[in-house]
Amino acid sequence: MTDYANPDVLVSTEWVAENLQNSGSLRLVESNEDVLLYNTGHVPGSVHIDWINDLNDELVRDYVGHTRFAALCAEKGIRNDTTVVFYGDKSNWWACYAFWVFKLYGHQDCRIMNGGRTKWLAEGRPVSMQEPEYPSATYAAQPQDASIRAFRDEVLAHMKSDGPLVDVRSPAEYDGTLLHMPAYPQEGALRGGHIPGARNVPWSRAAREDATFKGLADLESIYKEEQGLDTSDDIIAYCRIGERSSHTWFVLTYLLGFENVRNYDGSWTEWGNLVGVPIEK
Amino acid sequence: MADELQSVDDATRLELLLDYANQLPSLPERYWALRDAGIGLVHECQAPVFLLVEVTGGVVRLRVDVPMEAPTARSFVTLMCKSFDGERADVVLNAPDDVLHQFRLARLLGMQRARGLSAIYQRIKRDVRRQL
Numbered sequence: 001m002t003d004y005a006n007p008d009v010l011v012s013t014e015w016v017a018e019n020l021q022n023s024g025s026l027r028l029v030e031s032n033e034d035v036l037l038y039n040t041g042h043v044p045g046s047v048h049i050d051w052i053n054d055l056n057d058e059l060v061r062d063y064v065g066h067t068r069f070a071a072l073c074a075e076k077g078i079r080n081d082t083t084v085v086f087y088g089d090k091s092n093w094w095a096c097y098a099f100w101v102f103k104l105y106g107h108q109d110c111r112i113m114n115g116g117r118t119k120w121l122a123e124g125r126p127v128s129m130q131e132p133e134y135p136s137a138t139y140a141a142q143p144q145d146a147s148i149r150a151f152r153d154e155v156l157a158h159m160k161s162d163g164p165l166v167d168v169r170s171p172a173e174y175d176g177t178l179l180h181m182p183a184y185p186q187e188g189a190l191r192g193g194h195i196p197g198a199r200n201v202p203w204s205r206a207a208r209e210d211a212t213f214k215g216l217a218d219l220e221s222i223y224k225e226e227q228g229l230d231t232s233d234d235i236i237a238y239c240r241i242g243e244r245s246s247h248t249w250f251v252l253t254y255l256l257g258f259e260n261v262r263n264y265d266g267s268w269t270e271w272g273n274l275v276g277v278p279i280e281k
Numbered sequence: 282m283a284d285e286l287q288s289v290d291d292a293t294r295l296e297l298l299l300d301y302a303n304q305l306p307s308l309p310e311r312y313w314a315l316r317d318a319g320i321g322l323v324h325e326c327q328a329p330v331f332l333l334v335e336v337t338g339g340v341v342r343l344r345v346d347v348p349m350e351a352p353t354a355r356s357f358v359t360l361m362c363k364s365f366d367g368e369r370a371d372v373v374l375n376a377p378d379d380v381l382h383q384f385r386l387a388r389l390l391g392m393q394r395a396r397g398l399s400a401i402y403q404r405i406k407r408d409v410r411r412q413l
Contacts, residue, residue, distance in 0.1 A: 033327065035390060036352035039299050052391035089350065 003216045005257025010114050010213065011085055017125055020045055023134065027078050030117070031088040031098040033243075041127035043087065043120060047076045048131070051094050051243070055101050061266075066141035069105045073141070077134025080108070087113035087120065091204070091211040096246040100263055104149060106142030112250065118211040148249070150236045150262035152270055155195065156277060158236055164229060165198035166237045168248045169268065173240070174200040176281040189272030193279040195238070199227060203244040206251045219256055231258045238264035238271070282363060283383045291389055298386075301356035306366075308346040316346050323401050327394075328354040330401060334408035341365055341373050341409055353390065357398045360384065361405060373409050 004010065019026055020043070028046035030038045038048040049055065054072055057064050064072070078084060084102060086095035092112055099110045113120070121127070150158070159165065167174050176192035194200070205222055206214055213219070223229050235258060237245040242265030252258040264271075271277065286294055308316065308331065315321055316331040321344075323330040328351030333344040343366045347355040365373045380402055381387045387395045 034351055034353045035394065036295065036299055036302060036356065037350065039295065040302070040349070040352050052394070053389075056391075 004255040006254045009111050009254045011111050012114055013120050013123055013125060016043065016085060016087075016113050016120075023077075023132075025081070026083045026085065027076065027134075028113075029076070029084055029086050029095075029098060031086060031094040032117070033088075033090050033094055037089055037117075039129070039131075041129055044126055044128040044130075045132050046087075047134070049076070049098050051097055055098065063101055063104065063144070066105050066143050069101075070139045070141035073107075073139040074137050077137050078107075078139060079137045080139060082137070083109045083111065085111045085113055087116045089117050091118070091207045091247065092116040093203075093243045093247050096250040097243045100148065100246045100249060104144050106145060115210055115212040122210065147260075148253075148262055150238075150264040152264075152266050152274065152277075154262075155236055155238070155264050155266075155271070158234070159195055159197055162197060164233050164235045165195050166227075166229075166235060166245075166248060166252075167194045167198040167200050168203040168237055168239045168245050169194075169200070170202055171200060173268070174198075176279075189268050191272045191279050193272075193281040194268075195271055196278050196280040198238075198280075201227060201248070203239070203247045206248060213251060213255060216255065219251060223252065223256060229258070231256065232260070233258070234260045234262075236262050236264050238267040240268045241265070242267050282360060283380075286384045286386070294385060294389060298356040299352065301359040301363075302352040304363075305347060305355045305359045306345065306362055308344060312344050312346075323397075323404055327351075327397050330354050330358060332358070332401060332404060334405055334412070336370050336409055336412035339370050341368055341370050341405075343405065353394060354398070354401070357386070357401060361401060365405060370409050370413055374406060376406075 016028065023045055028043055029049050030042050030046045031049050031051060032038060035050050055063055084107060086099045088095040095112055095116055099112060102110050174194045201222065206219060208214055229235065235252065237248045239245040242263055245263050245267065249261050249263040252261045286297060289297065312333060321331050321333045323332050328347060331346040335342040343362050345358050345362060347358050377383060381395050381399055
């Protein structure tokens with residue numbers, strides 16, 4: 001883990017186990033696909049942040065806004081200078097997604113527990129059913145950092161200028177055979193395929209079986225050598241609703257040191273429904 | 282159950298769902314081979330939900346299995362079993378189509394999660410209809 005571009009942003013399960021008592025300056029955040037999973041047992045002391053109920057606005061297809069984000073952090077006992085360590089199910093998709101939203105609102109010290117929930121449990125480490133309560137904190141969130149988020153008009157302009165687009169979905173979703181992940185619910189896109197010019201690099205290529213990230217040499221061989229991407233390239237990553245592409249955004253930005261990667265969270269559920277934009281099969 | 286789920290706040294509703302997740306009936310051993318072969322999987326669902334619907338003499342039996350890592354699907358499948366297992370086929374077919382709303386789950390779980398659960402429900406009805 002030490003040779004990544006930003007090695008400090010990734011912490012091991014051992015490190016978390018050693019720092020469990022440090023709730024003064026550290027907050028563990030579990031983010032899962034399944035809303036009930038945290039309540040079945042979680043890393044002791046961790047708080048739960050749900051990608052739907054906590055991070056997404058009910059009335060606008062957008063994140064909750066920096067005022068509500070600040071209130072969420074305050075409620076979870078997270079200050080602006082708290083080290084926040086994210087982990088979760090599904091190879092840390094939702095942990096990376098929550099990490100990305102925290103970065104969107106300017107949180108400084110965010111980290112990912114490598115291997116997530118899967119590795120923690122596989123190692124037989126302790127779990128707790130008890131939801132911790134921390135004193136409410138004071139938090140000041142920044143307005144959204146547009147440099148890590150791509151909106152549809154920017155994606156369209158990027159496509160027209162032949163900017164690199166990374167489609168991280170499965171090959172069948174990319175070529176339009178499927179409108180959703182194999183075995184996942186159909187989420188209502190009217191066209192199947194990909195954004196013209198996008199290359200297909202499934203997110204899973206960056207992960208190992210045990211849900212940890214692959215090592216630097218493997219990641220460089222995929223994104224730099226095979227795909228020919230350069231750390232200075234202006235890159236947009238997308239998937240279906242922005243969760244799997246958060247994983248790739250994290251890999252490119254923090255593990256490989258790419259400087260200009262944006263996550264298109266509208267992703268295929270927006271692009272595949274837009275009137276008048278082209279797709280490719 | 283719908284009355285109970287409708288009458289409580291979101292936090293209590295989550296607790297009730299967790300209780301249901303722990304009450305999922307176990308799958309009789311004679312069905313394990315089918316489950317392990319991927320037969321009866323609800324493909325629309327993000328978790329590997331095994332669901333076999335049997336209708337004998339007009340009575341519906343549900344054979345189900347959902348892994349521990351998917352407590353939301355487990356809780357919903359438990360609700361389905363409590364509602365429909367051992368029930369008459371016509372009762373199942375005449376049950377309301379908007380069950381997720383009746384259980385107040387659609388808003389709590391969000392659209393993406395609700396779709397997979399809705400598929401489980403529609404699958405039960407479809408399989409009952411096919412066996413009549």
